[in-house]
Amino acid sequence: NAGVTQTPKFQVLKTGQSMTLQCAQDMNHNSMYWYRQDPGMGLRLIYYSASEGTTDKGEVPNGYNVSRLNKREFSLRLESAAPSQTSVYFCATRRQRIYNEQFFGPGTRLTVL
Amino acid sequence: GQQVMQIPQYQHVQEGEDFTTYCNSSTTLSNIQWYKQRPGGHPVFLIQLVKSGEVKKQKRLTFQFGEAKKNSSLHITATQTTDVGTYFCAGREGNYGQNFVFGPGTRLSVLP
Numbered sequence: 001n002a003g004v005t006q007t008p009k010f011q012v013l014k015t016g017q018s019m020t021l022q023c024a025q026d027m028n029h030n031s032m033y034w035y036r037q038d039p040g041m042g043l044r045l046i047y048y049s050a051s052e053g054t055t056d057k058g059e060v061p062n063g064y065n066v067s068r069l070n071k072r073e074f075s076l077r078l079e080s081a082a083p084s085q086t087s088v089y090f091c092a093t094r095r096q097r098i099y100n101e102q103f104f105g106p107g108t109r110l111t112v113l
Numbered sequence: 114g115q116q117v118m119q120i121p122q123y124q125h126v127q128e129g130e131d132f133t134t135y136c137n138s139s140t141t142l143s144n145i146q147w148y149k150q151r152p153g154g155h156p157v158f159l160i161q162l163v164k165s166g167e168v169k170k171q172k173r174l175t176f177q178f179g180e181a182k183k184n185s186s187l188h189i190t191a192t193q194t195t196d197v198g199t200y201f202c203a204g205r206e207g208n209y210g211q212n213f214v215f216g217p218g219t220r221l222s223v224l225p
Contacts, residue, residue: 031211040122042201042217043156050211058212090155101146101158
C-alpha cells in the first residue's frame with residue numbers, strides 16, 4: 001500500500017502561472033486535507049473534504065481551489081500563482097475511528113518566482 | 114477563532130538530557146494529537162489524548178492532557194539523536210469537527 005501520494009515533489013512557477021497539485025490515497029479514508037507549511041507557522045489548513053463530493057474552506061483558502069474527484073483523489077489548484085504561495089504543501093487523510101489520526105503525504109515543495 | 118500555541122519554539126539539548134514542549138489552546142479541546150516531523154519529512158502521528166488529566170506513555174515519551182483540556186505537554190526522557198525533529202500538537206474543539214488546528218511546533222536539536 002502506498003498510503004498517501006503527492007505529485008509533483010518539487011515545482012518552480014513564475015508569478016501568474018497556474019498548476020494543480022495531485023493527491024491520492026489508498027487507505028479508503030473519507031476525509032482529506034490540504035495544508036501549507038511555512039517556517040515557524042506550523043501547518044495551516046487550506047481546504048478539506050469530509051467525503052466524496054464535498055469540500056470546505058479552511059483557515060487560508062484564498063488563491064486556491066480544490067476538487068474531490070473521487071474517494072481516492074483530492075487536488076489543489078493555484079489559478080494564478082503568487083510569491084506568497086511559496087511553501088511546502090501537504091495532503092493528508094484522516095482515519096475516523098479510534099485515533100482519528102491524520103496520515104500525511106510526502107509533500108510538494110513549491111517556489112513561485 | 115481557535116488558536117494553538119507551543120513553547121519553546123526551539124530547544125537544543127545534549128544527548129541524554131530531558132526535553133519538554135508545551136501546547137496551549139485558546140479554547141477547550143475535545144481531544145489533542147501530537148505529531149513528529151523529521152527534517153525534510155512529513156508529519157507522523159504519535160498519539161491522541163481525549164480525557165481530562167490523561168497521561169500516556171510511549172517508551173521514553175510521556176504525553177499529558179491538562180485538567181481543563183486547554184493544554185498539553187510532551188516530555189522526552191534521556192533524549193537520543195533519533196529524537197531530532199519538530200513536534201507539533203493539534204487540537205480539535207468539537208467531537209465531530211473535521212479540523213484539527215496545529216500549533217507552530219517545537220524544533221528539537223540533540224547534540225551527540
